[in-house]
Amino acid sequence: MSDVTIIGMPRSNLTRTVRIACLEKEIPFAFSSRNVQPPGHPPTPELLRNNPFGKVPVLTHGQFVLYETAAICRYIDDNFPGPLLRPVHAEKAARMNQWISVAMTRLDPDIIRNFVIPMFFADDVTRRDPAFTTRMNEMTDRIRHDLSALDAAYGDGWVCGDRFTIPDMMIMPMIHYLNAMPGGPEMLANAPNVEDAFARFKARTSAAQTDPLLPEKLLKSA
Ligand SMILES: N[C@@H](CCC(=O)N[C@@H](CS)C(=O)NCC(=O)O)C(=O)O
Structure with a gap:
C-alpha cells in the first residue's frame, strides 16, 4: 500500500486530475471526500488544516501533506516507480x-x-x-x-x-x-x-x- 490519500470532491476537475495521475502512475491510493465542503460553502476547519487556502485537491502521503494540483502531480511522478507522467527530453x-x-x-x-x-x-x-x-x-x-x-x-x-x-x-x-x-x-x-x-x-x-x-x-x- 502506498499510503497515499487524495482529498477532494468527485466533481472537482482538479481533484480528477490528481486521481488520474495516481491511476496513470499505477499507485494504489485512497480517495476521501470526508469533511470537504459542498460547492458554494466555506471551507471546513478540517480542510483548512490541510490547506490554508481552503482548496482541493490535497494529497497526504503518510505525514506529508501537499496542496496545489501541479505540485501534487509532480510529486506523484517524482516519488513513485511506474510509468513516467512527463517527457524526458x-x-x-x-x-x-x-x-x-x-x-x-x-x-x-x-x-x-x-x-x-x-x-x-x-x-x-x-x-x-x-x-x-x-x-x-x-x-x-x-x-x-x-x-x-x-x-x-x-x-x-x-x-x-x-x-x-x-x-x-x-x-x-x-x-x-x-x-x-x-x-x-x-x-x-x-x-x-x-x-x-x-x-x-x-x-x-x-x-x-x-x-x-x-x-x-x-x-x-x-
Ligand atoms: N490552485 C489550486 C486551485 C484549486 C481549486 O480551485 N480547487 C477547486 C475545486 S476544482 C476548489 O477547491 N473549489 C472550492 C472553493 O473554491 O471553495 C490548485 O491548483 O489546486
Whole structure:
C-alpha cells in the first residue's frame, strides 16, 4: 500500500486530475471526500488544516501533506516507480511546464471558474439577465481563442507529443465539462485535434474510473 490519500470532491476537475495521475502512475491510493465542503460553502476547519487556502485537491502521503494540483502531480511522478507522467527530453519537458502553467492560470479560470460554474449554478433570474448573457458571450469568445491555441498544440496527439502527460491530465477534464455545456460541442467542433484527443482520453481506464458522471440533462439545460 502506498499510503497515499487524495482529498477532494468527485466533481472537482482538479481533484480528477490528481486521481488520474495516481491511476496513470499505477499507485494504489485512497480517495476521501470526508469533511470537504459542498460547492458554494466555506471551507471546513478540517480542510483548512490541510490547506490554508481552503482548496482541493490535497494529497497526504503518510505525514506529508501537499496542496496545489501541479505540485501534487509532480510529486506523484517524482516519488513513485511506474510509468513516467512527463517527457524526458529537455525541450519537451519545458513544453510540458509551459502547458501546466497555461492550464492552471488561463484555461482553468476561463473554462471552469468563469464559464462552466456560472452557467451550471445560474438560476432562472440570472439566466434572463442581459449582463449575464454578455459575460457568457465574452467568455465564449475567449474560450474559442484558447481552443484554437490548444488545437495547434494537440496536432501531434497530446501536448507533449505521443505521451499522455500531466498537462493533458489537467486539460482533458476541463474539456469534458466544456463539452457537456450548452454551446460546448459547437466550440469544440472548431478544434478537431482537441476533440480527437478528448475521444482518446475518454477511452483511457483512468478517465473512465474518474468520470464525474455528469447529469447530462441538467447540463444541457443550464
Ligand atoms: N490552485 C489550486 C486551485 C484549486 C481549486 O480551485 N480547487 C477547486 C475545486 S476544482 C476548489 O477547491 N473549489 C472550492 C472553493 O473554491 O471553495 C490548485 O491548483 O489546486
